[in-house]
Amino acid sequence: MSGIAIAVFVVAYAFIATEKIPKMAAALGGAGVVLAIGVVGAEDAFYSADTGIDWNVIFLLLGMMIIVGVLRRTGVFEYVAIWAVKRARGSPRNIMILLVLITAVASAFLDNVTTVLLIAPVTLLVCDRLDIKPVPFLLAEVFASNIGGAATLIGDPPNIIIGSRSGFTFNDFLVNMAPIVVIELVVFTLILPRLFKGSFDVDPERVAGVMTLNEREAIRDRGLLIKSGIVLALVFAGFVSHSLIHVEPSVVALLGAGLLVLISQTRPDQYLVAVEWETLLFFAGLFIMIGALVKTGVIGQLAEAAANATGGNALLAVMLILVVSAVLSGVIDNIPYVATMSPLVLALTQDIADPARSDALWWALAAGADFGGNMTAVGASANVVMLGIAARAGFPISFWEFTRKGVVVTVVTVVVAAPYLWLRYFVLA
Known part of the structure; x- marks a missing residue:
């Protein structure tokens, strides 16, 4: 069955x-094949935490959308767009840097998913106002979201x-991962x-023309903005x-969405238009296909082979986990990996007896998977x-357009992370 799972x-x-x-269609088609052949069953695909659809991700997305x-x-996205242009003095390069830092x-x-959902509409409006292509800005922001999300326990689902698994707290992530994220952001900028x-x-x-605009005039419904702000504060x-x-x-996002719809009395046709149904279905299909790889032991064998190759050398283990995690997380989704x-x-x-070097394995996994x-x-x-947002806005980004830039960013961030892990946990520890 593992051969079938790999082939599909x-x-x-x-x-x-x-x-x-x-x-x-590709993701749902692949999911349909592994279900039809019996590589995974309904129990595996819909109810298993290990091999099934990650409903926490799906419903987190739905709630935030x-x-x-x-x-x-409310017009708040237009407000932020005008504010960003004016703060950056209309310079597209400075606007990109400002939006990247805000995103991170x-x-x-x-x-990172919630942040992307909030920052993308602002970016599209900024670029529309200035009549420039939004694709580079959207790509820069999503790269920044994955880098910035590595800093804390809640920033990225893999964390x-x-x-x-490790017992690390929010503060543990902040102390160990935030410094390298700051360094990565400087290099990325x-x-x-x-x-x-x-x-x-x-x-x-x-x-x-944009510099003469008054951003306050962009707010169309102050009452709704106040209600939305309160709900967002509770969700955050x-x-x-x-x-x-x-x-x-995911539960927090759904509760927040339900509360906001209730107190704002918004009609379904007004808020459901923002839901990226194709994106949600793509995720569902992708999770099922990856679940088939997990169930048949393919991903486990790859990970175990990488772990066994270290031969008990802690530094080699850290570097191998960092690199292998970066590569495999780029090919498959980093959550199941x-x-x-x-x-x-x-x-x-x-x-590994040394606590610092032992912990370094976890930080290598986090850095590799997130970056x-x-x-x-x-x-x-x-x-x-x-x-999905870019495609719906009329600016589709191809797989290879993303990958050409993504590979460069991944290589740079991993190269920067390697000496950080070595210095902090093996030289200065």
Whole structure:
């Protein structure tokens, strides 16, 4: 069965990469094949935490999409767009840097998917106002969301899995991962002009026109904005206090969406239009196909082979986990990869007496999975969401357009992370 699971995944992945058919159709088609053949059953696909659809991700997305749909009616996205242009003096390069930093910081304290859902509409409006292509800006932001999300326990779904397995707290992530994220952001900001060379030309008249606008006039419904702000504050508080209240972020998002719809009296046709149904269905199909790889032991064998190759050398184990995690998280989604790899890392840590070096294995897994998620369009949940938003806005981003930039960002971030792990946990510890 493992051969069938691999073949189906490779064929579906080829269709997703070449875009011969819509990626949703490729993912659902692959899922249908593994279900029909019996590689996975209904129990595996819909009810298993190890091999099934990650409903926490699906419903987190759904809840936040509904909230964004209501929030859009207030005009707050137009407000932020005008504010960003004016603060950056109309310079597209400075606007990109500003939006990248906002995205990275927000991703650390929310999660990268939620941040992308909130920042993308602002970006599309900024670029529309200035009449420049939004694709480079959207790509820069999703890369920043995956980098920034690595800083905290709640910033990226793989971190929550690692925290659960290792026992690390929110503060543990902040102390160990935030410093490398700050370094990565500095490096990423420096390479932005070269990475997106030729994307910063703008008509001075368009800039002058935006600079004369009053952002306050963009707010269309102040009452709804206040209600939305209160609900968002409650949702964000729920996200941050996840480890204390033990309520999943998906439940928090759904409760927030329901409350906002109730108090705003928004009609279904007004908020459901913001739901990216194709993205949600793509995720469902992708989870089922990857679940087939998990159930048949393919992912476990790959991870175990990487772990066994270390030969008990702690530094080699850290570097191997970092690199392998980056590569595999880029090819498959980083959530199931981390879920599979975590038990193996836990076993490896028990063979290392030095606590600092033992912990370094977990931080290597977190860095590799989070930064590796930037490699391809399907490497992280935020990537898929951003591509869905771009496509609906009329600016489709191809798999290879994303990957050409994503590989560069992943290589740079992994190269920067390697000496950090070595210095902090082996030289200075």
